[in-house]
Amino acid sequence: MSHLFIEKDRRYPTLLLLHGTGGDEHSLVELATSLAPNASLLAIRGKVSEGGANRYFRRFAEGQFDLVDLEKQSDELLKEINELAEKYQLDRSEMIILGYSNGANIGAHLMLERADSFRRGLLFHPMSLGKHTQQFSLSESKVWLSYGELDPIVPQETFAELVQVFEARAAAVSVYQAPMSHGLTRDELLAAQKWLEELM
Template identity: 30%
Template sequence: MPEQPEFHFVAGRGEYLSSPLLLLHGSSQDETSLISLANAVAPQRPYMALRGPVIWESGFAFFCRHPDRSLDHADLDRRTNDICGFIASALEDNRLKHPPVLLGFSNGAIMAASILLRAPHLASAAILMRPLSPAPDAHFPSLTALPILITSGADDRRRNPGDADLMKNQFANAGADVSAHVLATGHDVNQDEIGIIRDWLIRKGP
């Protein structure tokens, strides 16, 4: 395998029988941003928290946007290839013991969806918080019975009405086991979301 770009990450909780969480933060955040959420929703599950490779405002992101905030699809495609290579390498050398549960927020949720579009075998499940489709017109590869949770905010000004439904339909059409929740919140994480994710991981998480 060609050498893959290295990602800065932190890992926690060592070995465990279940699949680890792969934490993919939002724009202007970093690898520590979702650790408290991981501790709240799955205190015994190991995790690997990645730092996005793109310097963005006061933090980092996993891919670039254009000045009008539309997705830079060329950059997203290239960064997706890089992170898929990293996950594959981490599985080969046992930094990840099992294909991870992708847990992405905003920019990280878009990256998680892009990974599922490009290489779904690298994930055992996915939790997408405030997602946006990486390819609205694309047909996803077979995701038969893959557990996916989507959470969106009813008052999210960074998303258009129907964005979450589009993602839900793309995944459902690919055969995934999709659960979706619309919360009375904006773009920020809602307290109720913690319980929803925790319960979903207990019921559906590998």
């Protein structure tokens, strides 16, 4: 997997950057730097290609996910992150996911379905992938999720389902919702920054 590591102040948790469909390891660097200038960044490129567009797991069509591939890719992504954490001497358990769209979706899946993964996530425009098999408590987890009321990619009910799953498992959940589409807005980024500042 191609990746990028940018070292900053090691007293801060590392942000794990997971891009949207068609992005790469560089896509979220500027955004992450503006949200948390002191945090080191570990960015990983999705290794599934959809007609040349990088993703983290396969899908058959918009909103129709390959759930078998999702599990395989989730395991491989976590393994890769563990190896990179060791290589760069990073505290993996303290990492904060910063994911957008497809990257937010696999980030949420790791938090919900892999007990030994991540406890904090900043998830821009995620949705439920419809596969919930675990019940371990998320009472130590904190998650921030944004939703665009005019988003043609994320149906309202799949966003609501994702929020409900986090809440049902006792995670501390913050939702930012606005009449926006799938792109990021300035107000959304300000809200995300505030949440991140309180966390770090």
